[in-house]
């Protein structure tokens with residue numbers, strides 16, 4: 001598996017595959033061709049169908065600036081992934097190269113022909129069964145396992161990621177107004193948070209807090225604010241919400257929360273390695289489903305559950321999001337995405353609570369690795385209309 005540094009990335013929304021990935025691709029091409037005078041980009045598949053709403057052209061224009069760039073939107077897919085593009089590099093009138101590049105989810109990119117062997121795979125294990133067996137045999141915690149591979153200095157990075165996540169929650173909670181784009185969606189996280197502070201009903205208060213935190217980040221993301229991919233931009237509200245809730249409402253210190261963050265990342269990395277975290281590839285189960293599994297693992301760790309119960313919580317977090325479709329209205333990462341982050345955060349909390357109870361009553365028969373395989377197959381069976389194309393579902397139902 002790749003480093004967690006490739007999973008948690010600080011950047012701007014609204015979409016890791018449609019903004020962060022193309023931004024990285026443009027930067028790389030600029031480095032490779034300093035003498036280029038202009039560019040033309042063919043956006044294919046999902047990048048063509050939802051690129052406008054996801055601000056793909058916008059971020060590429062800014063990245064290539066001051067050099068000019070033009071676009072063609074082509075709905076056919078390139079062979080290696082639904083999010084493909086060809087960047088034509090021009091020097092004057094002459095095309096010096098046409099580079100095929102794929103945005104494969106979570107802001108990661110792959111140039112054509114680049115195979116898995118070219119990527120630095122620093123983890124010796126690729127599935128959760130093997131990781132759990134290894135930590136049990138060596139009597140170390142899942143966190144120690146992560147640090148033994150990422151290095152002690154990764155703790156500093158984890159603190160930075162946690163702080164960036166908390167900043168995105170606080171930024172979102174402080175803002176009113178309308179989110180950019182044709183939906184004219186009003187921000188509601190701040191009001192929800194105020195309601196949580198004022199309500200007398202305790203059960204409602206806790207759930208409103210956590211929902212408002214998830215909304216805060218998802219609204220920031222939709223508005224092009226600074227967020228952390230967890231594992232993607234579209235699903236970036238869930239992990240910060242459970243962490244901020246643990247910090248503010250459960251009084252868990254940051255030095256403990258970075259451990260939870262690393263463990264959540266480990267589960268996300270297993271999904272990324274064995275299935276997909278890209279909505280264009282697997283539907284929203286790959287984004288919000290994966291984030292929910294990560295959030296559930298985080299909460300299970302925070303509740304001090306053992307490794308098999310942490311796995312149980314994460315498994316539930318993904319299992320009950322199976323088949324979740326990606327059908328963003330107008331191509332904006334707003335409806336259903338923002339609400340779905342709130343819902344996903346609550347589900348993560350519930351999964352940890354249920355694992356805590358159920359795990360002592362009977363053994364879970366579904367492993368995390370099994371559910372990851374099922375998610376991958378389900379994603380392959382999903383119609384393209386439900387994989388970030390805005391051709392079906394809510395996107396078809398709600399006209400702008």
Ligand code: SF4
Nearest residue numbers: 234279284287326337
């Ligand atoms: S529906 Fe889910 S996968 Fe699709 S853009 Fe929204 S958050 Fe991402």
